[in-house]
Amino acid sequence: MEFSVKKGGTGTQIKGSFSRSACHMRRVPSAGSSELQLSPESPRVQSDAPPSSLHHSCAPLTPSGSSISLHHHHYQWIMPYLTQQTLTIQTQSENVTVVLRLSEMMKPESVLMHPLGTAAAPEPELLCIFGTGDLGRSLGQRLLQSGYRVVYGSRRPHSCGPLPQGAQVMSHAAAAAQSARLIFICIHREHYAFLETMAPHLEGKVLVDISNNLKKDMYPEANAAYLQRLLPDASVVKGLNTLSAWALQNGLLAGKQVFLCGDSAEGKQAVAAMSTKLGLTVLDKGSLSAARELEDFPLQLFPEWRLPLRVAVGLTAFFFFYLLIRDVIYAYVEQGKDISYRITMALGNKVFPIVSLIMLSLCYLPGVIAAFLQLYRGTKYRRFPDWLDRWMLCRKQMGLIALGFAFLHAIYTFVISTRYAVRHKLISRVVDEMKKNKTTPFDFDNTEAWGQDSFYMLGILGFFLYVLLGLTSLPSVGGSLSWREFNFIQSKLGHLTLIICTSHGYIYGWNKFLRPSTYKWYTPPGYMLCLVVPSVVLVLKALVLLPCVDRTLTRIRQGWERTQPNEEMVQATNLYVW
Numbered sequence: 001m002e003f004s005v006k007k008g009g010t011g012t013q014i015k016g017s018f019s020r021s022a023c024h025m026r027r028v029p030s031a032g033s034s035e036l037q038l039s040p041e042s043p044r045v046q047s048d049a050p051p052s053s054l055h056h057s058c059a060p061l062t063p064s065g066s067s068i069s070l071h072h073h074h075y076q077w078i079m080p081y082l083t084q085q086t087l088t089i090q091t092q093s094e095n096v097t098v099v100l101r102l103s104e105m106m107k108p109e110s111v112l113m114h115p116l117g118t119a120a121a122p123e124p125e126l127l128c129i130f131g132t133g134d135l136g137r138s139l140g141q142r143l144l145q146s147g148y149r150v151v152y153g154s155r156r157p158h159s160c161g162p163l164p165q166g167a168q169v170m171s172h173a174a175a176a177a178q179s180a181r182l183i184f185i186c187i188h189r190e191h192y193a194f195l196e197t198m199a200p201h202l203e204g205k206v207l208v209d210i211s212n213n214l215k216k217d218m219y220p221e222a223n224a225a226y227l228q229r230l231l232p233d234a235s236v237v238k239g240l241n242t243l244s245a246w247a248l249q250n251g252l253l254a255g256k257q258v259f260l261c262g263d264s265a266e267g268k269q270a271v272a273a274m275s276t277k278l279g280l281t282v283l284d285k286g287s288l289s290a291a292r293e294l295e296d297f298p299l300q301l302f303p304e305w306r307l308p309l310r311v312a313v314g315l316t317a318f319f320f321f322y323l324l325i326r327d328v329i330y331a332y333v334e335q336g337k338d339i340s341y342r343i344t345m346a347l348g349n350k351v352f353p354i355v356s357l358i359m360l361s362l363c364y365l366p367g368v369i370a371a372f373l374q375l376y377r378g379t380k381y382r383r384f385p386d387w388l389d390r391w392m393l394c395r396k397q398m399g400l401i402a403l404g405f406a407f408l409h410a411i412y413t414f415v416i417s418t419r420y421a422v423r424h425k426l427i428s429r430v431v432d433e434m435k436k437n438k439t440t441p442f443d444f445d446n447t448e449a450w451g452q453d454s455f456y457m458l459g460i461l462g463f464f465l466y467v468l469l470g471l472t473s474l475p476s477v478g479g480s481l482s483w484r485e486f487n488f489i490q491s492k493l494g495h496l497t498l499i500i501c502t503s504h505g506y507i508y509g510w511n512k513f514l515r516p517s518t519y520k521w522y523t524p525p526g527y528m529l530c531l532v533v534p535s536v537v538l539v540l541k542a543l544v545l546l547p548c549v550d551r552t553l554t555r556i557r558q559g560w561e562r563t564q565p566n567e568e569m570v571q572a573t574n575l576y577v578w
């Protein structure tokens with residue numbers, strides 16, 4: 001806050017500014033001789049130093065305009081230096097409201113000082129809350145702590161239970177008649193009807209509707225719209241409904257985002273100012289017609305995770321039963337062997353990498369589908385179908401779930417060879433071979449060694465890149481990257497990860513593809529099935545990268561259109577698309 005004070009007699013002019021924590025003053029050089037003496041040596045006094053220290057270091061201001069900054073505790077110390085001037089400074093706790101008044105009639109000794117919180121400070125704004133329930137109480141407490149005065153409107157003002165200290169309680173009508181402009185409606189929607197009878201008291205007030213419902217579409221209209229219909233002469237603002245009584249009570253508000261909507265700009269502004277004071281970050285969602293959307297927010301449960309989780313659960317279940325039949329049940333039926341112990345470890349370590357690889361490729365599939373769609377349409381100015389849009393929006397979550405499954409696969413792989421069943425099989429094989437009196441029981445197969453080493457190498461590299469992708473998808477990491485860096489990692493490295501992980505799968509089956517015993521009951525093994533989607537994605541991606549295709553696509557993405565839209569076309573598109 002800038003201020004300027006002029007003293008007519010001597011022509012002294014002081015200019016300065018007040019901020020939240022400091023007062024900064026300087027004498028304007030052009031002024032004539034002046035008694036104003038501020039310390040040029042201590043331009044910033046921020047401690048609770050006694051006035052004498054200032055006094056001692058006091059020296060006349062040089063004409064070039066030295067300055068002094070004072071903590072707001074120290075406003076009073078300025079007084080002695082502003083001789084023959086009266087300065088009334090009123091500070092109101094943290095939010096410094098400063099009123100500077102200059103009166104030539106008053107001597108410095110009679111300077112008026114108002115310490116913090118006395119009656120002369122401007123009264124804190126009064127806010128009204130209807131309803132003394134959980135939310136009403138927590139909100140009131142938070143508002144009181146933020147320096148507001150609070151009055152409650154209640155059905156039973158004399159028996160409504162404990163309320164935050166310092167708040168008043170009265171009947172709804174009496175509370176509405178107070179000076180508060182903002183009234184928070186902390187009442188369930190079912191009980192709104194009585195408010196209609198109070199319409200005359202609520203005229204011109206800003207009613208903040210915080211209510212939520214238990215389910216979506218419980219009522220034909222949004223709660224806030226209903227409230228506005230009951231009270232057409234009040235301005236209803238919907239908002240803050242994503243807060244909980246618990247968060248309010250525990251002060252977990254700093255930086256939290258809240259949404260507002262309403263038809264009255266001033267109403268919204270008042271609520272936004274109050275919310276900012278509580279430490280909230282406000283996002284204006286527009287007119288009251290957005291109330292429905294706002295009321296649905298608290299009912300959402302990880303919306304962007306829903307599709308990826310469904311895909312993950314679906315794939316896991318499918319492959320689990322598929323492999324159960326192919327491995328365990330097949331062995332039991334055809335060979336009479338019970339290998340059901342494999343369900344826990346061996347089967348898991350087949351299902352997890354399969355689901356992981358398919359989900360990773362599902363992250364990149366919508367991108368190539370979109371590219372082909374743009375190529376086919378010859379324009380980028382037509383909307384993608386909804387399913388593709390939704391799919392594109394949850395790629396990050398798909399990728400993170402894929403990473404989770406890759407983690408499980410890595411851990412399982414570590415343990416798998418230490419198992420009893422594996423050791424037993426290995427030793428029995430050795431003993432068998434010895435019994436058969438073979439001279440070289442350990443035939444070294446060079447190709448096998450190469451195959452396995454490459455398999456592990458690709459697995460480790462793929463997993464490393466996987467983790468890298470996962471890390472950059474974290475907002476704190478991704479936010480520190482430029483768009484090009486982010487794009488490089490998510491697209492180039494992402495596809496590289498897909499290539500490496502797919503090769504990992506191919507190498508696993510390299511010598512089994514043509515073996516008839518691989519196809520038990522005429523079904524391909526799981527790892528073969530899981531290679532289908534990634535292979536398709538990689539082939540499509542390779543097609544997109546062909547120079548001729550890539551050139552056309554780049555042009556389309558820069559706004560070029562194959563057919564210039566003429567009027568007929570536009571009409572046709574409108575018919576088909578909308």
Ligand SMILES: NC(=O)C1=CN([C@@H]2O[C@H](COP(=O)(O)OP(=O)(O)OC[C@H]3O[C@@H](n4cnc5c(N)ncnc54)[C@H](OP(=O)(O)O)[C@@H]3O)[C@@H](O)[C@H]2O)C=CC1
Pocket residue numbers: 130131132133134135136153154155156160185186187188189191194210211212213240241242243244245246
């Ligand atoms: N609790 C929470 O965390 C959150 C709640 N909300 C919303 O805030 C609103 C209030 O919730 P909450 O405080 O938890 O509910 P409570 O049931 O704890 O409190 C509701 C209050 O409404 C008043 N009331 C009850 N019946 C009537 C009636 N027939 N006529 C007039 N007033 C009545 C009562 O106050 P009195 O006795 O003083 O009249 C009562 O204390 C709801 O719409 C809820 O959806 C929104 C976000 C979070």
Ligand SMILES: [Cu+2]
Pocket residue numbers: 353409459504
């Ligand atoms: Cu693997």
